[in-house]
Amino acid sequence: MTAKPKLAVFKFASCDGCQLTLLDCEDELLAVAEAVEIAYFLEARTQEIEGPYDIGLVEGSVTTDHDARRIREIRKQCHYLITIGACATSGGIQALRNWADLPEFVRHVYADPQVISALDTSTPIADHVIVDFELRGCPINKQQLLSVLLSLIGGHKPRLPSYSVCIPCKQRQTVCVAVTRGIPCLGPVTQAGCNAICPAYNRECFGCYGPQQQANVPSLTHQFLRAGADRGHLVRLTRNFNGYAPEFREASNLLEQHD
Amino acid sequence: MAPRHLPVGSFVRIDKHDLQSILDSLSQRGYRTIGPRLRDDAMVYDELTRVSDLPIGYIDEQDGGRYRVVSDPQQRWFGYVVGPHSLKNFVFPPHETLLRSHRDADGLWSTQTELPETRPVAVLGVRSCDLRALRVQDRVFLEGPYVDVHYQSRREPLFLVAVNCARAAATCFCHSMKTGPAVRGGHDLALTEFVDHFVIEVGSDTGGEVVTETNWTPCTIEEVQAANDVPQRLSSAMQLRDKTLPASSAGDVEVDHPNGRYLDIRGIRELLLDNLEHARWQAVGKRCLSCANCTMVCPTCFCSSVEEVASLTQDNVERKRSWASCFTAEHSYMNSGTVRKTTASRYRQWLTHKLATWHDQFGQSGCVGCGRCITWCPVGIDLTVEVAALRGDKS
Amino acid sequence: MMSAAMDHRASSPWTVHWANISKMAAEVPGVTTYELTFGDPLIAREYQFSPGQFNMLYLPGVGESAISISSDPAEPEKLEHTVRVAGNVTRAMSRLHVGDQIGIRGPYGSAWPMRSCREHDVVIACGGIGLAPLRPAIHHIIHHRDDYGRVYLLYGARTAKDLLYTEQYDAWRNAGIEVEVTVDIGDAEYRGHIGVVPILFYRLRLKPERTRVLTCGPEVMMRFVIFEALARKIKRDHIHVSMERNMSCAVGLCGHCQLGPTFVCKDGPVFTYQALEPYLNLENF
Numbered sequence: 009m010t011a012k013p014k015l016a017v018f019k020f021a022s023c024d025g026c027q028l029t030l031l032d033c034e035d036e037l038l039a040v041a042e043a044v045e046i047a048y049f050l051e052a053r054t055q056e057i058e059g060p061y062d063i064g065l066v067e068g069s070v071t072t073d074h075d076a077r078r079i080r081e082i083r084k085q086c087h088y089l090i091t092i093g094a095c096a097t098s099g100g101i102q103a104l105r106n107w108a109d110l111p112e113f114v115r116h117v118y119a120d121p122q123v124i125s126a127l128d129t130s131t132p133i134a135d136h137v138i139v140d141f142e143l144r145g146c147p148i149n150k151q152q153l154l155s156v157l158l159s160l161i162g163g164h165k166p167r168l169p170s171y172s173v174c175i176p177c178k179q180r181q182t183v184c185v186a187v188t189r190g191i192p193c194l195g196p197v198t199q200a201g202c203n204a205i206c207p208a209y210n211r212e213c214f215g216c217y218g219p220q221q222q223a224n225v226p227s228l229t230h231q232f233l234r235a236g237a238d239r240g241h242l243v244r245l246t247r248n249f250n251g252y253a254p255e256f257r258e259a260s261n262l263l264e265q266h267d
Numbered sequence: 268m269a270p271r272h273l274p275v276g277s278f279v280r281i282d283k284h285d286l287q288s289i290l291d292s293l294s295q296r297g298y299r300t301i302g303p304r305l306r307d308d309a310m311v312y313d314e315l316t317r318v319s320d321l322p323i324g325y326i327d328e329q330d331g332g333r334y335r336v337v338s339d340p341q342q343r344w345f346g347y348v349v350g351p352h353s354l355k356n357f358v359f360p361p362h363e364t365l366l367r368s369h370r371d372a373d374g375l376w377s378t379q380t381e382l383p384e385t386r387p388v389a390v391l392g393v394r395s396c397d398l399r400a401l402r403v404q405d406r407v408f409l410e411g412p413y414v415d416v417h418y419q420s421r422r423e424p425l426f427l428v429a430v431n432c433a434r435a436a437a438t439c440f441c442h443s444m445k446t447g448p449a450v451r452g453g454h455d456l457a458l459t460e461f462v463d464h465f466v467i468e469v470g471s472d473t474g475g476e477v478v479t480e481t482n483w484t485p486c487t488i489e490e491v492q493a494a495n496d497v498p499q500r501l502s503s504a505m506q507l508r509d510k511t512l513p514a515s516s517a518g519d520v521e522v523d524h525p526n527g528r529y530l531d532i533r534g535i536r537e538l539l540l541d542n543l544e545h546a547r548w549q550a551v552g553k554r555c556l557s558c559a560n561c562t563m564v565c566p567t568c569f570c571s572s573v574e575e576v577a578s579l580t581q582d583n584v585e586r587k588r589s590w591a592s593c594f595t596a597e598h599s600y601m602n603s604g605t606v607r608k609t610t611a612s613r614y615r616q617w618l619t620h621k622l623a624t625w626h627d628q629f630g631q632s633g634c635v636g637c638g639r640c641i642t643w644c645p646v647g648i649d650l651t652v653e654v655a656a657l658r659g660d661k662s
Numbered sequence: 663m664m665s666a667a668m669d670h671r672a673s674s675p676w677t678v679h680w681a682n683i684s685k686m687a688a689e690v691p692g693v694t695t696y697e698l699t700f701g702d703p704l705i706a707r708e709y710q711f712s713p714g715q716f717n718m719l720y721l722p723g724v725g726e727s728a729i730s731i732s733s734d735p736a737e738p739e740k741l742e743h744t745v746r747v748a749g750n751v752t753r754a755m756s757r758l759h760v761g762d763q764i765g766i767r768g769p770y771g772s773a774w775p776m777r778s779c780r781e782h783d784v785v786i787a788c789g790g791i792g793l794a795p796l797r798p799a800i801h802h803i804i805h806h807r808d809d810y811g812r813v814y815l816l817y818g819a820r821t822a823k824d825l826l827y828t829e830q831y832d833a834w835r836n837a838g839i840e841v842e843v844t845v846d847i848g849d850a851e852y853r854g855h856i857g858v859v860p861i862l863f864y865r866l867r868l869k870p871e872r873t874r875v876l877t878c879g880p881e882v883m884m885r886f887v888i889f890e891a892l893a894r895k896i897k898r899d900h901i902h903v904s905m906e907r908n909m910s911c912a913v914g915l916c917g918h919c920q921l922g923p924t925f926v927c928k929d930g931p932v933f934t935y936q937a938l939e940p941y942l943n944l945e946n947f
Contacts, residue, residue, distance in 0.1 A: 039579040136691060158579075163757070164750040171559060171595040172647075177359035178563030179590055183351060184308040186645050188333045196558035196645045210307065220608050221596045222557035231332060231646040332841045368722040368765075376763050378723055412928065413675040413913035540922075543944055570917030573910060577723040584722035586676065592916070598918055601750035601807045601908050603880075612946035620920065627923030 013062035013161060018047035018082055020068025021102055021130060022074050025147040026093035027051045027067050033150055034113035042187055043161050061162055069130045071096040076136055083137040084085035088160055091133045094146035094249040100217055103130040117262035141166050146216040146249040149201050169200045173213050177204035185212055192232040199224040218250040225259035239263055272639045273475040279467050279483040286480040286618060287318045293389040301389035308336055310350035315391060329436035332646025345460050349394055349637050354401050355564035357388050358421045365588040379453055383417060390428045394432055395447030396637040399564035400582045402453060406629045429454035431498040435505055438638030440651060442505040443530040444637040449498035450460030459494035466494035528651045539623040539656060547656045552611025554646055559592035561640035567633050593617050618650060675913040678720050678765035679705050686760055690824050694756060698764060710738050712773030714932045718912050720765030727751035728909035730795035736805055742907045744794040770912040772932045774799045774876055775902060782874045783811040789818050789859050789879030792865045793826045795904055796878055804837040814866060818844040818859040821851040860886035870895035875897035878904035886933050895915035
């Protein structure tokens with residue numbers, strides 16, 4: 009019997025929601041804890057076991073110089089580096105700053121702006137280091153997280169769907185909100201993983217899982233415009249939790265250019 | 268002496284509200300009764316035990332990427348046509364377990380085939396195109412060298428109450444595919460709707476038994492004729508409609524077709540297979556989202572994937588089959604890479620399979636002209652337009 | 663479901679039969695041959711296959727993989743699969759031991775045309791792991807050597823260390839197979855031919871009207887083998903190729919392995935070039 013793989017969980021600019029998903033695994037958490045040694049997970053335990061680690065889960069985006077240096081150190085420490093959640097995989101909601109003036113934001117938010125030292129952009133981890141696997145979502149899906157961990161522990165390559173939200177949406181036999189009510193919905197260009205929860209509750213997809221493998225966002229937004237959607241609304245829809253993911257970013261920029 | 272039950276081929280008349288007794292009779296026979304219901308702004312198939320739950324007085328307007336429910340001035344019970352669901356949802360469900368494996372205390376694996384629960388399903392309101400689509404899936408799942416026993420166990424007890432269409436949506440082109448609008452076989456009962464009564468054609472022995480239990484009266488020759496005329500009139504109207512369609516829009520993607528569609532199927536297999544490198548594939552690939560909606564709503568699309576669902580201890584493993592689509596990268600994935608890497612190549616695969624190579628594989632077309640792929644495509648890609656463009660059909 | 667005479671339609675195509683690994687032999691780096699023995703004696707007795715067919719090998723919780731049968735069809739009780747680690751299932755297999763269980767469905771697919779190859783010269787052209795599905799054909803020819811004319815094996819691998827079944831070449835030569843071997847990359851110790859498999863055609867004097875070609879390997883290699891065969895006026899329906907696609911159900915029900923009008927799992931994997939010609943050179947088809 010070989011030693012249990014060492015798991016580490018690191019946080020960058022984020023809301024902690026994705027780390028919480030691991031703690032949310034209630035029924036399965038004990039089994040996970042048995043299968044791996046939780047070596048570094050500040051949200052769960054104060055004990056810190058030094059690296060190197062077999063599996064590193066990284067939550068959050070890079071928003072400071074310090075982040076940018078730290079992620080390079082973490083990469084050296086982790087055999088497999090897995091990014092978890094929209095912040096880590098695409099820059100997160102805080103990447104809205106990438107279209108704005110950071111000093112102005114800082115002036116409005118902080119009483120003492122001079123104490124803030126931040127980069128002009130919020131960027132995904134993969135812009136800084138090589139990432140072995142990306143787990144999408146805002147927040148990530150518990151079953152997907154377990155499946156990835158079990159795959160790695162079992163020595164298999166993790167495999168998650170890269171296709172659109174429409175597949176699970178139709179599998180659930182949900183009626184399409186875009187076709188029946190003309191509501192702009194990002195489902196066709198967004199990666200599955202949430203089991204199409206929003207359309208099942210009569211809401212459009214907000215793109216929490218980022219672009220699907222073959223996302224054709226301009227074609228979809230073109231259709232919504234043709235059907236009378238408001239251009240500003242489409243910019244806000246595509247520029248959301250995963251707004252800085254390349255396919256969504258280019259689409260929202262394109263929408264603005266034709267303003 | 269009256270026969271014990273109405274024979275196949277007989278036509279009877281029932282008052283409209285006596286349709287309830289047919290549902291009741293089916294329930295008593297142990298069927299789970301399904302029918303069209305208005306839910307979330309569409310006509311879907313769902314549990315139906317009371318005819319008053321039918322979407323009476325509503326019809327659907329359909330076009331590329333657009334579906335709306337509106338009220339029907341004629342207050343028909345079956346004035347709408349097909350919604351996003353089809354019989355596929357019942358015989359080939361979106362998810363099902365095929366096999367279970369268990370590892371015992373000694374570490375030995377054993378497996379058993381998981382067959383679906385056997386409560387038979389009766390579906391009310393089935394249209395001709397969907398009966399034909401069921402025949403297409405029968406060919407795939409039942410009539411090849413291997414039988415899909417999961418499909419078979421749902422398919423065999425299926426009881427189908429069909430409806431002759433009196434109205435077509437703009438996306439309907441069953442008249443082109445010769446799959447409708449008249450119901451021709453595959454049904455247990457076929458209804459034709461009139462203002463205050465239905466004419467019922469008995470299509471099977473079980474159908475005859477069920478109708479015998481209702482308050483039926485024999486049809487006059489005139490009533491039978493009137494029932495035959497309903498889909499016939501629609502068929503003529505659809506043919507006539509073709510002549511009024513704007514020919515110039517045949518290759519144009521941004522034109523709505525509120526007045527209907529047709530598909531010229533002459534030599535279609537050769538048309539597609541001789542044009543595998545036509546520039547049109549790249550053009551449609553630029554619009555196509557690779558979202559797979561067309562394949563999910565298509566009543567004949569049969570692709571599936573099987574995944575392993577394991578307990579945490581890995582001692583109990585299910586093989587779960589789910590609907591899959593040729594529009595995904597996963598579909599043609601091999602360890603050496605994905606075969607069909609581009610959206611254009613996936614659309615080409617789908618359309619050439621549906622309309623051309625399906626003939627090689629199953630001796631018939633994979634398309635029944637139901638129009639679902641047009642309606643439920645978020646960007647309204649229209650296979651009738653794509654085929655016309657491949658034909659160079661501008662005249 | 664097992665022998666050709668049995669009725670496939672009588673049982674679920676998903677039924678798995680359990681076998682144990684009775685032998686494991688490391689062939690070359692990353693490639694292992696597994697000999698499998700069915701647990702059920704009835705299945706063991708009735709199981710038969712034809713050269714070129716494949717099985718679906720199953721590891722619960724990991725999945726299934728389509729693996730060609732690489733052993734002698736005259737000895738179906740010594741059922742062998744030569745497996746290269748490529749994906750999750752084959753990687754998990756590489757960690758198994760003698761005695762461990764593997765689920766089997768099969769055999770599936772079309773076979774090499776051993777009958778119509780009779781009275782013909784046969785060129786077996788293969789690369790890398792592509793020799794595995796052809797080894798049953800070699801065994802068959804050796805058992806019925808007088809039925810066939812000249813038989814050539816043209817085999818290549820990336821390096822000499824990647825050549826499969828090297829210890830058997832002498833036996834094959836002694837049995838009347840002309841074995842020609844080549845590698846893409848030579849080294850100091852290697853004394854043989856260097857170059858790609860299709861080049862080996864230049865060593866042969868073929869009589870096109872009485873030659874059949876059987877080929878299996880990377881698609882690009884097979885395309886050049888076909889090119890060489892056609893250049894020697896061998897008929898399109900005398901060139902037989904074994905294709906790889908995403909075979910998932912293996913029985914033509916899941917749609918993943920379609921190649922034009924065919925399901926590679928049940929219409930193939932062995933096709934005549936004539937059947938595939940319109941589709942083989944299309945990008946992303």
